[in-house]
Amino acid sequence: MKPTIVLVHGAFAESASWDGVIDRLLSRNYRVLAAANPLRGVMNDAQAASDLVRTVDNPVLLVGHSYGGTVISNVDRGAGDIRGLVYVCGFAPDEGESCAELSSRVSGGTLGETLTIVRLADGGSDLYILPERYHQQFAADVSPEMAARMAVMQRPVTEAGLNDPAGSDPLWKDIPSWFIYGELDRNIPAGAHAFMAERARARNAVEVGGAAHALSVSRPEEVAQMILEAAMACELVSA
Numbered sequence: 001m002k003p004t005i006v007l008v009h010g011a012f013a014e015s016a017s018w019d020g021v022i023d024r025l026l027s028r029n030y031r032v033l034a035a036a037n038p039l040r041g042v043m044n045d046a047q048a049a050s051d052l053v054r055t056v057d058n059p060v061l062l063v064g065h066s067y068g069g070t071v072i073s074n075v076d077r078g079a080g081d082i083r084g085l086v087y088v089c090g091f092a093p094d095e096g097e098s099c100a101e102l103s104s105r106v107s108g109g110t111l112g113e114t115l116t117i118v119r120l121a122d123g124g125s126d127l128y129i130l131p132e133r134y135h136q137q138f139a140a141d142v143s144p145e146m147a148a149r150m151a152v153m154q155r156p157v158t159e160a161g162l163n164d165p166a167g168s169d170p171l172w173k174d175i176p177s178w179f180i181y182g183e184l185d186r187n188i189p190a191g192a193h194a195f196m197a198e199r200a201r202a203r204n205a206v207e208v209g210g211a212a213h214a215l216s217v218s219r220p221e222e223v224a225q226m227i228l229e230a231a232m233a234c235e236l237v238s239a
Helices: 015-026 042-053 067-073 099-103 131-138 144-153 159-163 190-199 220-238
Strands: 004-008 032-035 060-065 082-088 115-119 125-129 177-182 204-208
Touching: 004 015, 004 042, 004 067, 015 032, 015 220, 032 042, 042 060, 042 067, 060 067, 060 220, 067 082, 082 190, 082 220, 099 159, 099 190, 125 131, 125 159, 131 144, 177 190, 177 220, 190 204, 204 220
Parallel strands: 004 032, 004 060, 060 082, 082 177, 177 204
Antiparallel strands: 115 125
């Protein structure tokens, strides 16, 4: 049985960042759900993703970009028949690890210096990438026009969310995983991705030469192919 593919976007992006990938998955007759990730905090967002997974009757393949990788790692195991995980420039944290901590383990990340803060009435803070820094920081391998549009449409993540510790039972510890990431990712350095993929004993891990962080936008074909590889593996499990 074909799995339902649940796509979870990360910080500073939104569901339209999957457009090119979705077209390719739909053309192969997969059911696809693009989750509206609240970006309010790891466990809150994982609960929202878990609630969506609970609506799916058939097997599920979870796909997370960037912070969305932390979200899919913390989805409730009992939410559905979760067969695989795909990390697209995504975090795969172990218990207690945060996105901020993992991205700083390897040199080369420059996200912090590009952020602006919006103070919230509840005392928290939202983070945005400065529009004039967005192209170089987040999507260096898309056109300036596309990057400018993405900068306008970006959705903020809470400052606390990037520092939230991950839960105690990450799914990647015993559910098969696949990783694809950019060589020139400035949000999460390639070395951090390689470390997380090795630790998770990934079925496949691909570094895309010359690619930046917004991989689903700039390289939808490569991302879709990795997702399809994982989806076909999920089908074999249920055969």
